[in-house]
Amino acid sequence: MSEQPSAEPGAEVLAAFEAAKGFMPVGEGLALYAAAAEAGKLGLPLLEVGTYCGRSTILLADAARRAGTVAVTVDHHRGSEEQQPGWEYHDPTVVDPEVGVMDTLPTFRRTLRKAGLEEHVIAVVGRSPQAAKVWGGELGLVFVDGGHTDEHATNDYEGWAPKVAPGGLLVIHDVFPDPADGGQAPYRIYLRALESGDFEEVSVTDSLRVLRRLPA
Template sequence: MPPTPAILNAFEEAKGFMPVHEGLALHEAATEAARTGLPLLEVGTYCGRSTILLADAARQAGTTAITIDHHRGSEEQQPGWEYHDPTLVDPVVGRMDTLPTFRRTLHAAGLEDHVIAIVGRSPQVARTWRTPVGLVFIDGGHTDEHATADYEGWAPHLAPGGLLVIHDVFPDPADGGQAPYRIYLRALESGAFTEVSVTHSLRVLRRTAPGH
């Protein structure tokens, strides 16, 4: 079931960078994955724009969306960089803090009860994780270090038949950073994943074999 106009409106009103057509593709993948009854997991939450879509799919299926973010902003969101938003800086500590805005986003969308928000760094959380998930959405830091750690940390937790979704995949370096593209290629070259769909920079892959 596609998102309702209210959910789409909440998505468009939320701070973030994902365009609507990619969001619809994410929601479609999340809806399919949620039918397994397994949690849907997002790495890189920012202010919760994409979380709305995962949570809505989880709500419809009676499962849960889990988000993982340290909420201090990725490298390109720091002062002096292209995607910096000064309204998200905590005036007390002088650092980015997207957690309050994220919580307001979920409240406005009426989806707080369908999300578990983990505040921490992705590799640390992945090392302690024990539950299989039906979907892994990687949209965290875009350096090779961070993208690789997210892929290596979370791909092994994806259940057979589950979906790996990677955002900001740009084959042409002129269009964007290459780290997400490199983990996308790595997933395909591993033989453990097959491609399901391409929607601009959003790639959906299905786990068809063990390994990562």
């Protein structure tokens, strides 16, 4: 049973989001939630590429819960390039001491449990291109926030953008037109989406871009 959709998360969900480990600022999180609430009206799954520890998953899961659908989150949970040892975003608390590599899956599961949203999420543990190849249905929303190299961003775009249903939303994070502000791979797939003629821009909130798939 779905609830009346809301463009804003409740206080408890917002508090869980703010408490979760991750990098998304609150303003961009609120924009993501509004997009998920709108896309949820299509009754289709809401999917994100790049789970990390579940900060943004909380928002998608609550929007999916309200809409009577489900959030799907895809990640291998070994960390992206900039999260490896010696890099800016490395966090030693999410390294598996037994094998010596990153493993954000346990933290992610705790994040969802604390937020009370486990049952509204399907966690796909694996590589995005492999998951995209076996995903057969349409999606109400695709949120691209995975690896930020050209290879990974391109794979995420090519694998998942075609699965956005007409009227559904493609959301891309860390879009920086100015190279001085950040990496350019997400910006390049954002431009590619617009140039394809398949998407129109809906909103811009800092580095978060929301695009809608046009009717065929």
